[in-house]
Amino acid sequence: MIFPPNLKKGDTVAIVATARSFQPEDLQPAIDTLRGWGLHVVPGKTIGPEYHQLSGTDKARARDLQNMLDNPAIKAIWAARGGYGTVKIVDMLDFTRFRQKPKWIIGYSDVTVLHSHIHNLGIATLHATMPINVKKNSEETIQSLKKALFGEKLQYTIPSRVQNRTGIAEGKMVGGNLSILYSLLGSPSAIKTDGKILFIEDLDEYLYHIDRMMMNLKRNGYFDNIKALVVGGMTRMHDNSIPWGKDAIGIVKEIADKYNFPVCFDFPAGHLQDNRALVLGKEAKLTVARDSVTLEFEKAKK
Structure with a gap:
């Protein structure tokens, strides 16, 4: 099993919506949390758009995630929320560059699609809270995410x-x-x-x-x-x-x-x-x- 590199201060985390729509004003608690850990944040193009229930068309959501998977400056990708829709794009993704330089994929619920698919590629992922939940999460939740990303013992x-x-x-x-x-x-x-x-x-x-x-x-x-x-x-x-x-x-x-x-x-x-x-x-x-x-x-x- 291959493990993506642990994060360090100064690294960049992308936040994308692979399923249901997610609005920019709801992103701030997650941004504040990551910045408090010394990380940079790049919101994806799927933060904001609405295509019925989804955060964009299938092609748009796949393109946004693909760009983050391929971008060497991005060290982790955090799914903004779940719902339904990730399965509609997983077969549109090319994991070639991701397999060469893995990065942490973070989320739960509908993100299980990515966890399972990427596990079969032999790469570890992180089942953890998402930006939609950060404001209401327990302190133990937030600290466990930080420990996991920075390579501390869980x-x-x-x-x-x-x-x-x-x-x-x-x-x-x-x-x-x-x-x-x-x-x-x-x-x-x-x-x-x-x-x-x-x-x-x-x-x-x-x-x-x-x-x-x-x-x-x-x-x-x-x-x-x-x-x-x-x-x-x-x-x-x-x-x-x-x-x-x-x-x-x-x-x-x-x-x-x-x-x-x-x-x-x-x-x-x-x-x-x-x-x-x-x-x-x-x-x-x-x-x-x-x-x-x-x-x-x-x-x-x-």
Whole structure:
């Protein structure tokens, strides 16, 4: 696995909108944060335009991201927000120069498309908060992003919960938004999970949708050889007038119970104010004990 260079003061970060539209006035908290770390900021041409729900036509969004991928002065690319739309441009992108000189791709939710696609190129990415959330994020969230970008060690310890399954696992972390992982199945962007720690999270789904997606991942062998399962926020779920009978945690647990790997629920990552950075593609150690859960990533090499 190839890791983009750690950022240092004076480096430049681009902010682009690969999916839904994002207005310049909403960018300031993220700009202030990056400048406070000694970084320069370049907003992409997709910040501002509106093309129905999207931040421009597919060609315009692809062109903006392509320019940032190819620009050697840009050391990291931060997706402004999620929504839907990144999958519509991923096959329009040329990663040739990016593979020669990788840079950090940052975001979550719909950005899972890029995480998964780029993971298959053998390059690590950063599952972390986005500019749309910065104003409301916890301090722990913001500091975890800074540590990840500057190559400091990431280690998180959280309380355990009764639904967890104890154990210790080591492996590269992969994953992201459950709905996106489900939608990528069968495509060149579908990730391979064998020997890895799988992370999933989701937002605003009906409970039976969660069950359907988990069943499809199961039938596709996503859980057969993983080292562990980390479940982040399952936020604002919905039920039907006739209840499904289980909440999101219960649905995931029902499938996970058929296996023997460690399982952690309620990890602070996903559509949450407390959304800790995860380095996808990096070796991590997960320790699920009765009282606490610890996730630690290898320290970045200088």
